[in-house]
Amino acid sequence: MVIGAGASGAVATKTFAEAGLDVVCLEQGDWVSAREFFGGTPDWEVTSQKIWHPNPNVRGRADDYPIDTTESDVNPLMLAAVGGSTVIYTAHWHRFMPSDFRVRTLDGVADDWPFTYEDLAPYYDFMDVEMGISGLAGDPAYPETPPPPLPPFPIGKVGRKAAAGMNALGWHWWPAPLAIPSRPYRGRSQCARRGTCTQGCPEEAKASVDLTHWPGALKAGARLVTGAHVSRIETDRSGRATGAVYTDRSGNEHFQAGRTVVVCCNGVGTPRLLLNSHSARFPDGLANRSGMVGRNLMMHPYAAVVGYFEEDLESWLGPTGEAIHSLEFYETDTDRGFIRGAKWNAMPSGGPFGMRSAYGGKPLEDSWGINLHRTTAKRFGRSFEWGIIAEDLPDPENRVVLHETLRDGDGIAAPKIVYRNSENTRRLIDFHLARAKEAMEAAGAYEMTTTELMRDCGWHLMGTCRMGDDPQSSVVDEFGRCHDIPNLHIYDGSVFVTSSGFNPTATICAIALRSAMHLIEARGE
Amino acid sequence: MSDEPASLLLKRDREVFAAIADVLIPAAEGMPSATALGIEGEPMDHVLALRPELANDLLRGLRAAAGAPDGAAAAERLNREDPAAMGAIGLVASAAYYMQPQVWKLLGYPGQTHRPVRPEEEDDFRENDLLQPVIDRGPIYRPTPD
Numbered sequence: 001m002v003i004g005a006g007a008s009g010a011v012a013t014k015t016f017a018e019a020g021l022d023v024v025c026l027e028q029g030d031w032v033s034a035r036e037f038f039g040g041t042p043d044w045e046v047t048s049q050k051i052w053h054p055n056p057n058v059r060g061r062a063d064d065y066p067i068d069t070t071e072s073d074v075n076p077l078m079l080a081a082v083g084g085s086t087v088i089y090t091a092h093w094h095r096f097m098p099s100d101f102r103v104r105t106l107d108g109v110a111d112d113w114p115f116t117y118e119d120l121a122p123y124y125d126f127m128d129v130e131m132g133i134s135g136l137a138g139d140p141a142y143p144e145t146p147p148p149p150l151p152p153f154p155i156g157k158v159g160r161k162a163a164a165g166m167n168a169l170g171w172h173w174w175p176a177p178l179a180i181p182s183r184p185y186r187g188r189s190q191c192a193r194r195g196t197c198t199q200g201c202p203e204e205a206k207a208s209v210d211l212t213h214w215p216g217a218l219k220a221g222a223r224l225v226t227g228a229h230v231s232r233i234e235t236d237r238s239g240r241a242t243g244a245v246y247t248d249r250s251g252n253e254h255f256q257a258g259r260t261v262v263v264c265c266n267g268v269g270t271p272r273l274l275l276n277s278h279s280a281r282f283p284d285g286l287a288n289r290s291g292m293v294g295r296n297l298m299m300h301p302y303a304a305v306v307g308y309f310e311e312d313l314e315s316w317l318g319p320t321g322e323a324i325h326s327l328e329f330y331e332t333d334t335d336r337g338f339i340r341g342a343k344w345n346a347m348p349s350g351g352p353f354g355m356r357s358a359y360g361g362k363p364l365e366d367s368w369g370i371n372l373h374r375t376t377a378k379r380f381g382r383s384f385e386w387g388i389i390a391e392d393l394p395d396p397e398n399r400v401v402l403h404e405t406l407r408d409g410d411g412i413a414a415p416k417i418v419y420r421n422s423e424n425t426r427r428l429i430d431f432h433l434a435r436a437k438e439a440m441e442a443a444g445a446y447e448m449t450t451t452e453l454m455r456d457c458g459w460h461l462m463g464t465c466r467m468g469d470d471p472q473s474s475v476v477d478e479f480g481r482c483h484d485i486p487n488l489h490i491y492d493g494s495v496f497v498t499s500s501g502f503n504p505t506a507t508i509c510a511i512a513l514r515s516a517m518h519l520i521e522a523r524g525e
Numbered sequence: 526m527s528d529e530p531a532s533l534l535l536k537r538d539r540e541v542f543a544a545i546a547d548v549l550i551p552a553a554e555g556m557p558s559a560t561a562l563g564i565e566g567e568p569m570d571h572v573l574a575l576r577p578e579l580a581n582d583l584l585r586g587l588r589a590a591a592g593a594p595d596g597a598a599a600a601e602r603l604n605r606e607d608p609a610a611m612g613a614i615g616l617v618a619s620a621a622y623y624m625q626p627q628v629w630k631l632l633g634y635p636g637q638t639h640r641p642v643r644p645e646e647e648d649d650f651r652e653n654d655l656l657q658p659v660i661d662r663g664p665i666y667r668p669t670p671d
Contacts, residue, residue: 046575046620099667116669140664154649167658175650182642194637331667353623373554
C-alpha cells in the first residue's frame with residue numbers, strides 16, 4: 001500500500017500496478033477537476049490569494065491540516081489532492097547536478113548521498129519521457145543528457161531581456177526545462193501560456209501526476225481511496241508494519257492492511273505520520289531509532305530581485321515558472337564566504353492586481369491614490385524577476401515535530417515547524433542578490449526592488465527522513481527502506497540527504513521510480 | 526459560488542465603500558476612478574462571492590467609517606485604527622477594479638489568454654546567436670569525483 005497520491009506516490013503506485021502488484025493508495029485529498037481552476041477567467045488573481053493559495057494555513061480546505069509555523073522563517077506550501085502539489089506547481093523540471101550527490105567529498109559539509117548522479121540518470125531519463133518535458137539538450141551545467149521529448153518554450157521578451165544581461169556579463173543561462181508540453185503530448189493539450197500554473201492548469205496541459213500517472217495506475221489495477229486521512233501506521237509483534245488506520249470524510253475509522261507500506265506524504269506529512277505512529281514498542285515514533293525522523297528539514301529559502309524596464313515585456317505571459325535559468329553561481333567557491341550555491345530563474349511578474357491585500361496599515365499615499373496607477377504602469381507588463389533558490393544545508397535543529405495541542409479536523413496531532421536560516425544561507429543570499437542586481441542592471445533595468453527572504457516559499461520539503469547507509473544517522477537506505485522496519489518504505493522528498501539548489505520534483509520522481517523498481521526486483525529475496 | 530456576502534451590504538455601506546474606493550483609486554494618470562466603473566455595485570459583489578472570508582472585515586470597516594466627513598477621512602482613520610478592515614476594503618476595491626475590461630484595455634492587457642506556441646516562435650533563443658556564448662564557454666559543472 002502507498003500513502004499519499006502526490007508525485008512520489010503516483011510514480012510508485014503506477015510502477016507497482018504495472019508490474020502486476022496488488023496496490024492500494026490512501027490519499028487525504030480528492031480529485032481536482034480543471035473546472036475548479038480560474039486561469040481562464042478574470043477571477044484568477046483574486047482566487048489565487050485564497051482558494052488556490054499554496055499555504056494550507058491560508059487556504060484552509062477541508063482536507064488540509066494546520067501547521068504551526070510560529071518558529072519558522074519559512075512557511076511550508078503543499079496541496080492535499082490526487083496529484084498533490086504537482087497540481088499547483090510551476091513545473092520547473094531540473095535534475096540535480098553531479099556535485100549535489102557528493103557534498104561531503106567535494107565541499108566537506110553535510111553528507112554524500114548513497115548513490116551518484118550517474119546512478120540516478122536513467123531514472124531521470126525515464127521520467128522526462130513520462131512527464132513530457134519541454135527543454136533543450138546541451139546545457140553546459142550538466143553532463144550530456146538525451147534530448148527532452150518536446151522542444152523548449154520560446155523564452156519570450158522576458159527571457160531575451162534577461163539573457164542579454166547575462167551575456168553582457170559572460171554568465172551562464174539556458175532555456176528552462178519545464179514539465180509543461182510545448183506541443184500536444186500523450187493526450188494532453190499544448191500549453192496555452194495563460195501563466196496561471198500555480199492555480200491549477202485549466203487546459204489540463206501541465207504535467208501534474210493526476211494527469212500523467214493516475215489514469216495509467218488505475219488502468220493497471222491500482223485502487224485509490226480519496227478522503228482517507230491516515231492517522232497512524234500499525235505494527236505487529238515482530239515490529240513489521242501491518243497497514244494504516246485512516247478516517248474517511250464521514251468520520252468513520254478504517255484499517256487498510258498492507259504487506260508493504262510505502263509512505264509518500266511529503267517532507268512534513270511523512271515525519272508527522274511516523275511520529276504520530278508511536279507505540280509502546282516505538283515510543284519515539286516509527287523508524288526513529290536514529291532520532292532523525294523530522295530532523296534536517298530543508299525548504300529552500302527564496303530571494304528575488306525584480307527589475308523594471310521601459311519596454312513592454314508581456315510579463316503576464318506564461319508559463320509562470322521560468323523563461324530561462326542560470327547556474328552561473330551554483331557550484332561552491334569558498335572565496336565568496338559561504339559554501340554551495342543557488343539556481344536562478346527568470347520569471348514573468350504576473351497580472352495587474354498583484355498583492356494589494358498587504359497594504360493595510362501602511363501610509364495610504366505609498367500604495368494608493370495616484371501612486372497606485374503609477375506603480376501599476378511601472379510594474380505591469382514591464383518587469384520580471386530573477387528568483388534565487390538557495391541551497392539550505394541539513395541541520396538537525398531545523399525540524400518537524402508534533403504540536404502539543406493543535407489538531408486537525410480528525411483530532412490528529414498537527415505538525416509544528418522549527419526552521420531558521422543559517423549564517424551560511426544568509427551569506428549565500430546576500431551574495432546572490434548582489435549578483436542578481438548586476439544581472440538586472442546589465443539587462444537594462446532602470447529600477448529594482450529586492451526581496452531578501454520570501455516567507456511563503458516552502459514549496460520544497462526535504463530531508464526529514466534522510467537516507468544513508470548507517471542506521472545510527474539515517475532513517476532509510478538508498479532505496480527508501482526503513483532501517484528499523486524492513487517492510488516500511490519512504491519515497492518522497494523526506495529521504496533527501498541534501499537539498500541542492502534545484503526544484504526537487506524531478507529528483508523526487510526519479511528516486512521514487514528507482515526505489516519502486518528495486519522493491520519489485522527484490523521481492524522474494 | 527454563493528452571493529450571500531453581498532446581501533449583507535446596505536445602501537449606506539456601498540456609499541461609504543464608494544467614497545473610500547475613490548480615494549484609493551482616483552481618476553489620474555489616464556485611468557478612471559473606481560466609481561466611474563461602478564465597482565461599488567456588481568463588481569464588489571462578484572469579488573465578495575469569490576472571497577467571502579473578506580466580508581466581516583469589510584463590513585466592520587465600512588460601518589465604523591460611516592460617520593466620517595468624507596472618503597479621505599474615513600480611509601485615514603480606518604488605516605490607522607483597523608488595518609485589517611482597511612486591507613479588506615483595499616483588496617476588494619482593487620480586485621474589482623483590475624477585473625474591469627475598460628481597465629485592461631487602458632493597460633494594454635489582453636488577460637490570461639489562450640496563446641499556445643506557434644511554430645514561428647520556437648527557437649527564439651537562437652536569434653542573433655544569443656545562446657552561442659554560453660555554449661562556447663563549455664561545461665561549468667563539477668563531475669562526480671572518482
